[in-house]
Amino acid sequence: MIFLRRQMPLLITLLAGLVFAAQYYVPHPASEQLLTSVTKWLQIIGGFALILGVSSLFHVHAVKIRRKEAGWGYSFVLYASMLGTIAIGLWANGKEAVDGTITAFGWIYSYMMVPLQGTMFAILAFFIASAAYRSFRARSREAAVLLVAAVIVMMGRVPLGEYILPLSGDVSQWILNVLNASVRRAILIGVSLGTVALSFKIIFGVERSYLGGGKE
Amino acid sequence: MTFAERMLKIDRRIIFLVIGLCTLLPLLNPVGLPIKISPEVRGVYDYIESLPEGSVFLVSLDFDPASKPELQPQSVALLRHAFRKNLRVVAMTLWVTGTGLADQIITQVAREMGKESGKDYVFLGWSPGGTAVIINMGQDLYSAFPADYNGKPTKGLSVLQGITNLRDVNYAISLAAGNPGVEAWYVFGKDKYKFELGGGCTGVMAPGLYPLLRSGQINGLIGGLRGAAEYESLIGQKGKAVAGMDAQSATHLAIIVLVIICNVFYLSLRKAARQQGQSRA
Amino acid sequence: MPSDGGGSLTVIWPPAPYDSKEVRYQILLSDKNGASDPSTFKVVAEFPANTHYIRESKWPWWTRPDAPETHQVTIKNGKGVELKDGKTYHVALAVVSGDVRTFTTVVQAASEPNWINWNQINNLFLALLFGGIVFYAISVAKKREIFLRRIPGLDAVDEAIGRSTELGKPILYLTGAHDMSDPSTIAAAVILGRVAKRAAAYETDLLVPHRDPITMAVCQEITKQAYLEAGKPDLFKEDANFFITTDQFSYTAAVDGIMLRKKPAANFFMGAYFAESLLLTETGASTGAIQIAGTDSDHQLPFFVTTCDYTLIGEELYAASAYLSREPIQVGTLRGQDIGKALILGVLTVGTLLATAGAVLDAQWPQLFLDVFKDVK
Numbered sequence: 073m074i075f076l077r078r079q080m081p082l083l084i085t086l087l088a089g090l091v092f093a094a095q096y097y098v099p100h101p102a103s104e105q106l107l108t109s110v111t112k113w114l115q116i117i118g119g120f121a122l123i124l125g126v127s128s129l130f131h132v133h134a135v136k137i138r139r140k141e142a143g144w145g146y147s148f149v150l151y152a153s154m155l156g157t158i159a160i161g162l163w164a165n166g167k168e169a170v171d172g173t174i175t176a177f178g179w180i181y182s183y184m185m186v187p188l189q190g191t192m193f194a195i196l197a198f199f200i201a202s203a204a205y206r207s208f209r210a211r212s213r214e215a216a217v218l219l220v221a222a223v224i225v226m227m228g229r230v231p232l233g234e235y236i237l238p239l240s241g242d243v244s245q246w247i248l249n250v251l252n253a254s255v256r257r258a259i260l261i262g263v264s265l266g267t268v269a270l271s272f273k274i275i276f277g278v279e280r281s282y283l284g285g286g287k288e
Numbered sequence: 289m290t291f292a293e294r295m296l297k298i299d300r301r302i303i304f305l306v307i308g309l310c311t312l313l314p315l316l317n318p319v320g321l322p323i324k325i326s327p328e329v330r331g332v333y334d335y336i337e338s339l340p341e342g343s344v345f346l347v348s349l350d351f352d353p354a355s356k357p358e359l360q361p362q363s364v365a366l367l368r369h370a371f372r373k374n375l376r377v378v379a380m381t382l383w384v385t386g387t388g389l390a391d392q393i394i395t396q397v398a399r400e401m402g403k404e405s406g407k408d409y410v411f412l413g414w415s416p417g418g419t420a421v422i423i424n425m426g427q428d429l430y431s432a433f434p435a436d437y438n439g440k441p442t443k444g445l446s447v448l449q450g451i452t453n454l455r456d457v458n459y460a461i462s463l464a465a466g467n468p469g470v471e472a473w474y475v476f477g478k479d480k481y482k483f484e485l486g487g488g489c490t491g492v493m494a495p496g497l498y499p500l501l502r503s504g505q506i507n508g509l510i511g512g513l514r515g516a517a518e519y520e521s522l523i524g525q526k527g528k529a530v531a532g533m534d535a536q537s538a539t540h541l542a543i544i545v546l547v548i549i550c551n552v553f554y555l556s557l558r559k560a561a562r563q564q565g566q567s568r569a
Numbered sequence: 570m571p572s573d574g575g576g577s578l579t580v581i582w583p584p585a586p587y588d589s590k591e592v593r594y595q596i597l598l599s600d601k602n603g604a605s606d607p608s609t610f611k612v613v614a615e616f617p618a619n620t621h622y623i624r625e626s627k628w629p630w631w632t633r634p635d636a637p638e639t640h641q642v643t644i645k646n647g648k649g650v651e652l653k654d655g656k657t658y659h660v661a662l663a664v665v666s667g668d669v670r671t672f673t674t675v676v677q678a679a680s681e682p683n684w685i686n687w688n689q690i691n692n693l694f695l696a697l698l699f700g701g702i703v704f705y706a707i708s709v710a711k712k713r714e715i716f717l718r719r720i721p722g723l724d725a726v727d728e729a730i731g732r733s734t735e736l737g738k739p740i741l742y743l744t745g746a747h748d749m750s751d752p753s754t755i756a757a758a759v760i761l762g763r764v765a766k767r768a769a770a771y772e773t774d775l776l777v778p779h780r781d782p783i784t785m786a787v788c789q790e791i792t793k794q795a796y797l798e799a800g801k802p803d804l805f806k807e808d809a810n811f812f813i814t815t816d817q818f819s820y821t822a823a824v825d826g827i828m829l830r831k832k833p834a835a836n837f838f839m840g841a842y843f844a845e846s847l848l849l850t851e852t853g854a855s856t857g858a859i860q861i862a863g864t865d866s867d868h869q870l871p872f873f874v875t876t877c878d879y880t881l882i883g884e885e886l887y888a889a890s891a892y893l894s895r896e897p898i899q900v901g902t903l904r905g906q907d908i909g910k911a912l913i914l915g916v917l918t919v920g921t922l923l924a925t926a927g928a929v930l931d932a933q934w935p936q937l938f939l940d941v942f943k944d945v946k
Contacts, residue, residue, distance in 0.1 A: 093696075097689050099574040100682045108427035115417035115424065122416065125815050128782045132812050168388040169395075181388045186353035189385075192818040193354035193844060199851040200872075201307045201543050202300040206854070207875040208547045209554045219551070223544055229491075229514055231321035232537030241324055253498040259867045260499060261913060262884045265699070265906045266865070270752045272700040278707065278898055279755070300855065354818065354844070466843050492844065496868045 082277040089275030126154075221247060292553040292560075303546065310542040314534035323533060328501055329518040331508025332461065332486040336369055339458055344451055345375040346460040346483075348473065349390040350382045355465035355490050356389060361516035361529035362463050362488045363393050369523045371401035376447050377409035378457070380433070382421060382468045387414045391437055405438070406445045413437035418468040422476040426454040454481040463488035463510075470497055474505050488515065572632060572689075575654040575682030576646040582662060582673070584638050585618070592618040595663040596642050597672075600656065607661035607672040613650050614642055618664070629940040632687045637933070652680050688945040695942075702908050707901030715900050720889045722861065725879040726760070729835035729859045730767045738834035739774035740764065741827065743849070744788060745840015745864070746817065748781045752887060753865045757839035758788055759890035759899070760863070764837060765795035769804055777810045778827065780820050785812045821845040825852040838862040838877070839886065842869045850876035863889060916942055 092110070095103050133147035161177045164170075168178030210216040227233030228244025273279035289297075339345065347366060351359045370377050381390045394411050403409055412433040415421045424432035429451060430443050442448055450456065460483050462473040470487035478485040484507055487497055491512025501509045510519055513536055516529035571579075580596055594617075597610035604610065624637035634641070644660075646652050658680075662673040709715065733740045742764055744757040761777065768775045775792070779785035789810040796805035813823045825848065828836070836853040838846070838860070846862075846869040853860050854876050862873040863881030873880045881889055884906070891899035920939055927935035 097686050097693055098684055099572060099686045100684050101574050104427060104574060107423060108431070111417065111420040111423040111427075112431065114420035115415060118416035118418070118420065125782075128812065129814060168391060178388065182392075185385070186356065186389065189352060189354040189818060190356060192821065192848070194357075196844065196847055197311070197539065198304045198307050199847050201539075201546065202303045203847065203851050203854070203872070203876050204543050205298075205303055205546045205550050208550070210551055219547065223547065226540045226544055230537040230540045231323050231533055232541055234324055235321055245326065248495060248498055249502065252495045253502050256496055256867060257499045259865075259883050262906070262910065263865045263867070265909045266752050266884060266887055268696070268699060269703045269902050269906055269909075270755070272703055273898070273902065274750070276704075278704075490844075493868055 078280075082280070086275060086277060089271075093275070129154075221251075290557070290560075292557045295553045296550060296557070306542055306546070307539055310538040311535045314538045315531065318531055319534050320530070321534070321537065323514075323517050323521050323530065325518045325522060326515075328509040328511070329515050329522070331501075332366075332488075332510055333369070333508070333519060333522045335459060335484065335486065335507055336366075336373060336375070339373060339375055341374040343375050343458040344378060344456060345370045346378045346380070346454075346457045348380050348382060348460065348462045348464075349386060349393065350462055350469050351389075351465035351490075352383050352385040353389055357528075357532070358490045358513050358516065359463050359465060359488065360389070360393060361513065361527055361532070362510050362519065363390075364397055364527060365516060365519040365523055365525070365529070366461060366463070366488070366510075367394060367397040368401065368525055369519075371397065371403050371408070372523070374408075375458075377403075378412065378448070378451075379409065380412040381414050382418055382472075383465075384414050384416075387437070406436075406440060407447055410442070410445055410447050411437045412442070419472045419476045422454075422468075422473060423480070426477065426481040429453050454483055457481075457483045459484050459486065461486040461488060464493070465490050466493070469493075470500065470506065474500060478505070486510075571634070572683055572686045575680050576652050578644045578652060578658065578660065578678050578680055579634070580642045580644065580660055580662070581623070581635050582640050584622075584640060585664075587664075587666070588618040590617040590619050591666070593665040594618050594621070594640070595665060595670075596644065597661040597663055598644060598650070599659040601659070602657075604659045605675055607663065607675055608670075610659065610661055612663075613644055615665075616642075627943075627945050629688060629691065629943060629945050630937060631690070631940075654680050654682055656680075691941050692944065699905075699909050703902055703905030706905035706908065707898055710897035710901030710904065715904050717888065717892050717900060717903065720881065720885055720892055722863065722879050722881045722885060723889055723892065725859075725861050726764065726837075727767065729837070729861055729878075730764060730771065730773065732859055733768075733834040734771040734773045736834045739776050739831055740768055740835045740837070741824075741831075741833040741853075741858075742775065742777045742837040743824065743839065744777070744779060744784055745838075746780055746843055746845075747841040749784050749787055751841055753839075753841045754781075754784055756886045756890035757863070758784070758791055759894045760837075760839050760886075761788055762791045762795045763893045765792045766799045769796040769799035769801040772801070772804060775806075775809045776827065776831065776833065778820070778824055779810060779812050780815055782812050785810050817843060817845055818848075821848045824849060828852050828856055828858070832856050832858075834858055836860045838864070838873065839881075840864065841866050842873075847872040847876065 092107075095107055130151075133150055136144050136147040137151075157177075157180055160180060164175035164177035166177070167175055168181050169175060174182065204222075208219050208222060210219055224240050225244040225247055227237055228240035228242075234241040270279060336345070347363070347370070349359070349363055367377065367379075377394075379390065379394045381387055391411055391413075394409065398405065398409055405411070413436065415424075415432055417424070421432055429448070433442050435441050436445070454460070454477060460473065460477065462470045462485070464470050464487070470485075470489060474485055477483070485505070486508045487500070487506045488510035489497060489512070491514065494509065494511030494515070497506070497509055497511075500506045510516060513529050513532050517533045520526050520529050593615055595612050596614040597607050598613045599610040621640055621642050622637065623633060623635055623639050623641045626641060628634070644650060644652065652658065656679060657677050659675050659677055661675045664671045706715075730740060742761055744761065745751075745754055747754050749755065749758070765775055777788055777792070779788065789807070792809055793802075793805055796802050813820050827833075829852065833856075836850075836858045838849060839862070842849075842864055843866065846864075846866070850860055850862065850873060860877040861879045861881075862877040863886035864870065864873060865883045865886060867883065870880065870882060887906075888903055891903045920942060923935035923938055926932065927939075
């Protein structure tokens with residue numbers, strides 16, 4: 073059992089990791105064919121992952137309803153809306169519109185999902201303003217530099233700002249293209265080295281936390 | 289509590305109200321200030337302008353309804369440009385929650401420009417796997433998408449004639465709100481299959497993509513609503529993005545004014561505290 | 570062509586004294602067996618004689634087929650040309666000057682796919698070098714203690730936990746949007762162990778809502794272990810770690826609701842985040858909680874920095890988890906990454922100087938060093 077839960081996944085990871093790391097350096101059509109086959113498998117597994125996600129959600133909320141935990145009514149709403157959307161989606165064959173006429177599934181998408189998602193994202197605009205008011209204070213020299221740069225970029229990125237202060241457009245472009253790009257590159261290099269190091273550790277079985285479970 | 293202290297601790301809802309008004313009023317009474325075109329947006333426009341008629345233009349609408357306000361105007365402007373240039377448009381999405389929205393956008397613009405599905409454009413829809421889809425398309429487009437979004441087999445569509453895989457694409461653009469997005473299209477697409485790539489993204493993501501732009505990994509970048517407005521100005525068809533720029537201008541100005549006011553009160557309080565400290569000593 | 574998957578032929582020929590823009594070269598191709606008359610061949614490329622040199626192509630020095638001043642053209646599949654691997658083709662060159670057309674001798678060639686892309690051997694070498702450095706550093710870390718400077722954010726972690734205990738309010742800990750294959754989620758899980766241990770010692774409630782079921786399972790084990798090490802196994806609650814949903818904004822709405830109802834005194838945002846970051850932190854700030862963030866999502870850093878009391882930026886998150894766990898693997902990896910970064914800094918400095926020298930002196934020798942760090946496909 074230990075072999076199946078621990079040794080075998082590590083062996084598969086090692087072999088797959090080495091093969092596909094080598095694949096990058098092999099231009100032969102056989103190597104490209106191997107990559108195509110595996111990506112098709114990945115797509116199939118990706119489809120299964122969707123099912124896994126939905127079933128785990130069902131399970132969590134079923135437990136909540138059974139135990140009548142605080143907020144179990146909302147779990148009921150989740151069940152009803154999920155099952156209802158699935159049923160309507162299957163009935164409409166997954167299409168939001170047929171010959172220009174909106175289906176019931178399309179109605180749910182356009183009049184429930186789109187506004188709800190849009191609302192959540194729109195809250196950001198208000199939160200940015202309140203966060204800026206609370207935090208953009210010249211508490212120190214560095215904070216003052218941050219404040220000035222933020223004001224210049226905010227002005228330079230809108231037509232009104234460029235109209236009031238024509239130089240703000242060019243200065244904000246310079247800040248974005250030079251200062252911002254160089255710092256982002258530095259962070260990107262650091263994070264990429266971290267990702268490469270982690271990949272090596274996962275392939276060679278040094279890092280095993282992704283398998284779950286406790287320490288051995 | 290002094291006036292300055294009260295102003296610094298002002299109820300957030302007053303700030304929300306100010307922002308709400310700054311967004312709503314310009315939308316009702318647009319001003320229409322001129323928009324300066326940035327080199328990164330021009331990069332995308334000029335490349336599409338240089339493509340001969342019949343070139344294959346792949347547009348991946350990698351966003352969901354949450355990012356609709358910024359990325360839909362970009363999509364509409366790009367599609368209008370591509371259809372005007374009579375390019376063969378291949379549209380798709382890597383985000384399952386954006387499929388319906390992507391279909392609405394392409395159908396609407398195609399109808400407006402008098403283009404026919406299967407002949408002038410195709411919407412391939414969504415396929416599971418994220419970056420695996422890109423790799424699969426790079427080998428064989430028809431195995432990644434055996435049928436288009438409407439169920440028509442992709443092999444045999446006149447718009448896809450002569451196209452086997454991503455190597456046959458003349459220009460690809462990913463309009464992305466996150467991951468998978470522009471970076472995934474570069475790493476798993478352009479880097480392997482050597483097509484030219486441009487990017488579009490939300491305003492928040494744009495600074496993070498400048499390293500790719502500066503190194504030439506993408507040849508242009510349309511960032512946020514401002515980028516969409518610039519593109520609309522370039523194609524000479526002003527739409528939602530240009531209309532939204534007035535609201536964005538007012539909101540930015542409001543935030544700047546609020547920040548200046550808060551710093552005035554903060555510095556005055558700090559000065560008063562310092563003076564009080566000195567007089568005690 | 571060497572180092573490719575087949576389907577192409579590369580034609581190379583030396584420069585000539587008459588090379589100029591008035592003279593044109595034509596590349597001629599025939600797939601007929603025994604073809605010997607180049608005038609019957611198909612013209613597959615035509616260009617001015619003072620163009621198409623090896624120096625214009627991206628050959629690194631170890632795969633360059635000839636001197637940089639030599640002419641080179643690659644015939645590829647597509648645009649009216651079909652090259653089948655293994656089939657013999659006849660290739661010739663024509664020099665066109667005014668009305669005069671002169672042909673070279675016909676050569677035979679067949680395209681073949683290659684098993685190794687020698688252009689990328691530098692990439693492989695550098696990847697293996699970095700991997701070697703990381704494993705070496707891990708082996709050193711297993712034998713002796715490696716110094717790690719204290720991360721200032723960790724003091725803030727202790728302070729936040731203390732504050733929660735004083736106020737008698739719970740601690741909220743988020744592990745981010747990615748799954749356990751992401752370095753930031755692994756780092757977040759390690760820091761959770763430390764936070765859980767302190768929470769157990771001070772008998773403070775801990776709430777850990779998750780976006781990924783596997784991460785939840787791993788964090789549950791980590792929390793259980795932490796309570797055990799703190800000597801308070803009976804205080805451990807199974808449902809301290811709970812799964813909400815994988816959807817971005819649904820998760821955010823749920824966590825915002827928890828913040829507003831339960832009013833935790835300390836919020837920890839560790840791991841990878843996207844657009845939901847400001848929605849979470851601003852709601853947390855409105856409840857008056859002390860907030861500490863740690864993320865490698867550089868596009869969300871501005872939001873965390875403005876709304877949180879302390880932010881661990883990028884690798885500080887990995888360093889914090891290594892510092893806390895003191896596991897040789899984590900510490901060694903960090904040291905390996907630091908060495909890698911030092912190497913990159915060195916290469917950038919030396920490379921800039923050499924590239925400048927090459928441009929000023931019009932010399933080619935700096936390319937010997939610069940090509941090693943170039944990415945060529």
